[in-house]
Amino acid sequence: MTQLSRETLQEMQLRMLRIRAFDERASKMVKRGHIPGTVHTSIGQEAQVVGATMALGNGDYMSGNHRSHGHPIGKGSPLGPLMAELVGKATGVCKGKGGSLHLADFAVGSLGESGIVGSSIPIATGAALSSKVLGNGKVALAFFGDGAANQGVLYESMNMAGVWKLPIVFLCENNQYALSTPAHTVTSGVIAERAAGFGMPGVRVEEGQDVLAVYDAVSTAVTRARAGEGPTLVEVVTYRYNEHSEGLRLGTDYRDATEREAWLKKDPIVLFREHLATQGFTEEELDGLQATALAEVDEAVAFTDASPYPDRSVAFDDLYTDTEYAA
């Protein structure tokens, strides 16, 4: 296992706490009508998100999906513009035109989320092609879920990445449910093993609630990609605590109550806190990280509330770079 500095370990926990605090607050804000529409939270999946994003370098690219608040946070985005985007304010990271399903923060290499399952995978593949052609040493990572693992475009992308030896990591966040559908009922075989068909390594991280296990697997893949050895498929087994989307009320219990209880006992933030305690972190320090994350979310909400809604004219810009909208 990689030896990580004390600062890195602390940053891992802080980023997981940020994601948890951000999404818990977002969930409440949806229910109060403060956030329009709905959101899909990463609560329960923080280890998988942070283990992957922190294995990337600052200049590296990533693409996300509908459950993607955690990805830019994990990559280091400030929380204010992300929260303002969820509410639809002018100061949102996408000026209020994207919303929860379309967060993007190019400043940290976040090339955007996609509300269409699987649709952003070739975007990351193209970013990896760009890196290869330009020779700039950047790596791309495509986040997608177990649902997207059954989209054809994943395999078109893996094939291209394999044959061109592109510097990309295909990161399957297997939270075991596509909305209400258990992955094993619609997925033949093991997702990670599909990599063999494309001549690339396939790694399944069973301990997906362990941020260090994810970090190790993704770091190996990133190193391989940066060395010009091509793509890797990493499947991380994880679990979402909340409903598919906030406010969604399903009429049937598609998830066993005991199953959720068992996963709650493996909470990634609690697990890592216990680990950090064995690494010389004091209780005060660990409590302090939690307080920092909560304070940052409070600040992000205050920033959001103090921000104006966008001018109506904003709906009509940014379609093209040089062509005005003709009414």
Added chain:
Amino acid sequence: MTVMSFLGAIGAAQREAMDADERVIIIGEDVEANVYGTTGAGKSRSDKGDFLQMYGKNRIRNTPISEEGIVGAAAGAAMTGLRPIVDLSYSSFLYMAMDQFVNQVAKNRYMFGGQASMPVVFRSAMFYGLNTGAHHSDRPYPMFMNVPGLKIIAPSSPRDAKGLLRSAIDSDDPVLTFEACLLWASKEEVEDEEFWIPLGVARTAREGTDVTIVAISSSVPEAVAAAEILAEEGVSVEVIDPRTLVPLDRDAILRSVAKTGRLVVAEPAHRTCGAAAEISALVAEEAFDSLRAKIVRVTAPDMQIPFSPSLEKQMYPTKDTIAAAVRQVLDLAPALQPAAS
């Protein structure tokens, strides 16, 4: 000046763009072998002007037959510093990549509040009129006109093909170019120096005073031929080729109709929600007072394209059907129409 074919003009534009900017790459099915004649000078790798020899495999890349993946990857590459030209060969294949065109290529810049720019060109050829059957004969540009965020060109001459393609490659927005195979062999003199034809500027293919024909793609030479027939009958026809469908040169169309007072629109696409429908609506809304007759569209019917040559040739506008439409808006006696119609 050099006499260039339509295909030769596209090849010349691609070569100039590759020379001018190292960020330009060409990816697509069969581009390495120069199958369609736009990525090399001849059919042999040793021919002078072979793109693979000139630019190498890093910038000239055969792709697998994976349209969705290719289009998405080109979008991702464009968002991160390249300026890809994607050769999708047949325009009927665009449907395989519809999600990427509509949900990623067209929306990303807007959705992300202007963070992305998408400098990418998607070339595809419309093989209609060549007895290739329903799966290879599509003229799908109107569907893409319905997707805000895409720019669309449909050149009808070698010079336009070259100049518009240079502008498309230099555009920071995604451009789809629809090239009619029926025009591939057409030739004209093209200037030797580099030139760019701006997107969104129509060309007056022929000046006239009695009727305006707005014609698209291969209907442009048919409209010009119709104008020549009609000239012998004493009718003066103006032919406008928009060349760019998005953004459309509305002013050029409205100016011409203001002058002639009559409009015929001819295009090879289907009738419902076609470019002709849009242009007709534009004129009806913006130039109603200038109109001295009803607008007439000459289009392909809302029908699939049959294989047999004897069945297919009736499907698209011809000089005769366009001339007949002009006589109709002029309220000329049907006796003037050719017996064939």
